[in-house]
Structures are given as structure tokens and as C-alpha cells.
Amino acid sequence: MTQTIETKPAHDDSASICFDQVSKWFRRKGQVVHALSRVSLDIADGEFVSFIGPSGCGKSTLLRLAGGLLEPDRGTIDVKGETPNTARRLKHYSFIPQHPALLPWRTVRRNVSMLGEVNRRASTAGISAEAQLALLDQIGLGSFIDSYPKELSGGMQQRVSIARAFALDAPVMLMDEPFSALDEITRSEIRYLLLDLWSQARSTVLFVTHSIPEAVVMSDRVIVLGARPGRVTDIINVDLPRPRHEAVENSDRYHYLVNEVRVALRKGSS
Numbered sequence: 001m002t003q004t005i006e007t008k009p010a011h012d013d014s015a016s017i018c019f020d021q022v023s024k025w026f027r028r029k030g031q032v033v034h035a036l037s038r039v040s041l042d043i044a045d046g047e048f049v050s051f052i053g054p055s056g057c058g059k060s061t062l063l064r065l066a067g068g069l070l071e072p073d074r075g076t077i078d079v080k081g082e083t084p085n086t087a088r089r090l091k092h093y094s095f096i097p098q099h100p101a102l103l104p105w106r107t108v109r110r111n112v113s114m115l116g117e118v119n120r121r122a123s124t125a126g127i128s129a130e131a132q133l134a135l136l137d138q139i140g141l142g143s144f145i146d147s148y149p150k151e152l153s154g155g156m157q158q159r160v161s162i163a164r165a166f167a168l169d170a171p172v173m174l175m176d177e178p179f180s181a182l183d184e185i186t187r188s189e190i191r192y193l194l195l196d197l198w199s200q201a202r203s204t205v206l207f208v209t210h211s212i213p214e215a216v217v218m219s220d221r222v223i224v225l226g227a228r229p230g231r232v233t234d235i236i237n238v239d240l241p242r243p244r245h246e247a248v249e250n251s252d253r254y255h256y257l258v259n260e261v262r263v264a265l266r267k268g269s270s
């Protein structure tokens with residue numbers, strides 16, 4: 001039997017993003033894939049929420065629906081009082097994809113300023129040029145601002161992608177497995193850097209990951225999805241104190257929460 005979990009009553013006024021009974025089907029080669037079933041979820045302003053679940057359970061689809069790149073077949077999504085489409089036009093979003101997708105002919109500095117230049121005519125052109133340089137410094141790229149992407153390691157390129165997203169200063173950030181292409185040491189370093197930047201920006205974050213430890217370290221809540229069709233099967237509140245640094249991974253509470261998510265995932269996929 002499918003289960004729908006509602007965290008708060010639908011359309012909580014203080015929520016930044018509300019999914020209300022959202023379902024999505026895809027049609028592929030004459031077959032219908034039921035990607036998401038009746039997802040209801042309220043995400044608070046400034047909350048960091050992770051989505052975790054088995055491959056194909058609809059995590060990226062949820063992100064694309066929230067970002068207005070797909071339309072739900074049933075249900076509604078509200079982003080700061082707007083439809084996702086309008087929110088996209090109002091430049092409410094920034095996005096960190098799995099692969100950095102930098103422009104090879106632009107330096108680090110000009111990759112980071114790029115989206116602000118594109119949005120110049122919108123009300124949100126992002127942070128100032130000086131603030132962008134400070135951001136690059138904070139993320140460890142201060143000596144590489146005039147380098148080209150091909151001169152950087154994969155981890156450094158992903159840092160540029162993160163800086164580019166934060167430079168937009170958008171109220172909602174969508175992150176689709178942003179660390180999955182990185183080795184474990186780089187991944188761990190960058191996740192805490194991202195948390196530092198987020199603690200200053202305080203945007204609302206929807207973060208897709210396959211990593212249980214990562215979901216726990218980063219999030220205020222971990223949303224566990226089950227597959228066929230994709231649906232919310234559990235929600236784990238992460239009450240670890242912030243700011244979080246690597247030491248949090250030594251705490252008993254962290255290990256307890258990692259286990260909670262593991263058990264929820266097992267339960268959701270059985």
C-alpha cells in the first residue's frame with residue numbers, strides 16, 4: 001500500500017515551498033512510468049532538506065518539479081506564493097548540478113559572474129563583484145580566479161560551481177547530487193564548505209543525495225522516498241547543533257540518526 005506523509009497541514013503560510021498531493025507520470029515508448037505519487041510536503045523558509053531513496057524513486061523529478069522545469073500531472077506546488085514557473089522567471093532559484101558545467105573559455109572569476117551578467121535586467125543580479133571575490137577566497141579559490149576550468153581539478157571545478165550558485169543570492173537552491181563525482185576526501189571537505197556558505201546565505205535548500213552520512217550532516221530534515229511509485233515513506237528530523245563541522249561525525253547522536261535513515265530506507269524499499 002502506498003503511504004503519503006504530510007509534515008504539516010498543506011499550505012502552511014510560513015512555508016517556503018509546498019508540495020500538495022503532487023503526482024507525476026512519464027510516457028516512454030508506449031509505457032507509463034508512475035514517477036511520483038501524492039507527495040505532500042512543506043519546506044520552511046531557510047530550511048535545508050535532503051531527499052534520499054533508491055535509484056529511480058523520483059528524487060530528481062521532485063527537484064525539477066520544484067524548479068518549474070516539469071509540470072505535475074496532479075497536485076500543486078507553491079514556491080514563496082508563486083507557481084514554480086513564475087518563481088523561475090523571478091529568478092528565485094539557483095542550481096548546483098552533479099557536474100559543474102563551467103564555460104571553458106571563461107576564467108573562474110567570469111564563470112562565477114556569468115549568471116549575474118545574464119540576470120542583469122532582472123531584479124536579482126546577485127552579489128557584487130567584490131563579494132564574489134570574497135566568496136571565491138572563502139571557498140579556497142582565491143589564487144585561481146584567473147585560471148580556466150581545464151587548469152582545475154574536479155573538486156576545484158565543483159567549488160566554482162558552488163560559488164556560482166551562491167553568487168546569485170537566490171532564496172531557493174536546488175542541488176542534485178552535487179558531490180557524487182568527487183572522491184570521498186574532497187567530498188567531505190566541500191560539504192562543510194557548502195554548509196559554511198549556506199549558514200551565511202540561509203537560502204532554502206533542496207538537496208538530492210545517495211549518501212546517508214551526507215544527508216544527516218547537511219540537513220534539518222531527511223526526506224526518505226520509496227520507489228514504484230516514488231512517494232515519501234519517512235521523514236527524519238536532524239537535531240544536530242549548527243554550525244556543523246567534521247567533529248559532528250564523532251557524536252553518538254549523529255550515528256543514531258545515520259542508523260535511523262538506514263532503517264527508514266530499508267523499510268521504504270521493502
Ligand SMILES: Nc1ncnc2c1ncn2[C@@H]1O[C@H](COP(=O)(O)OP(=O)(O)OP(=O)(O)O)[C@@H](O)[C@H]1O
Pocket residue numbers: 026027028033035053054055056057058059060061062
Ligand atoms: N524525461 C523522462 N522520461 C521518461 N521517464 C522519466 C523521465 N525522467 C524520469 N523518468 C523516470 O521517472 C522515474 C524517476 O526518475 P528520477 O530521475 O527522478 O529518479 P531518481 O530518484 O533521481 O534516480 P537516480 O537516483 O538514479 O538519479 C524513473 O523511473 C525514470 O526512469
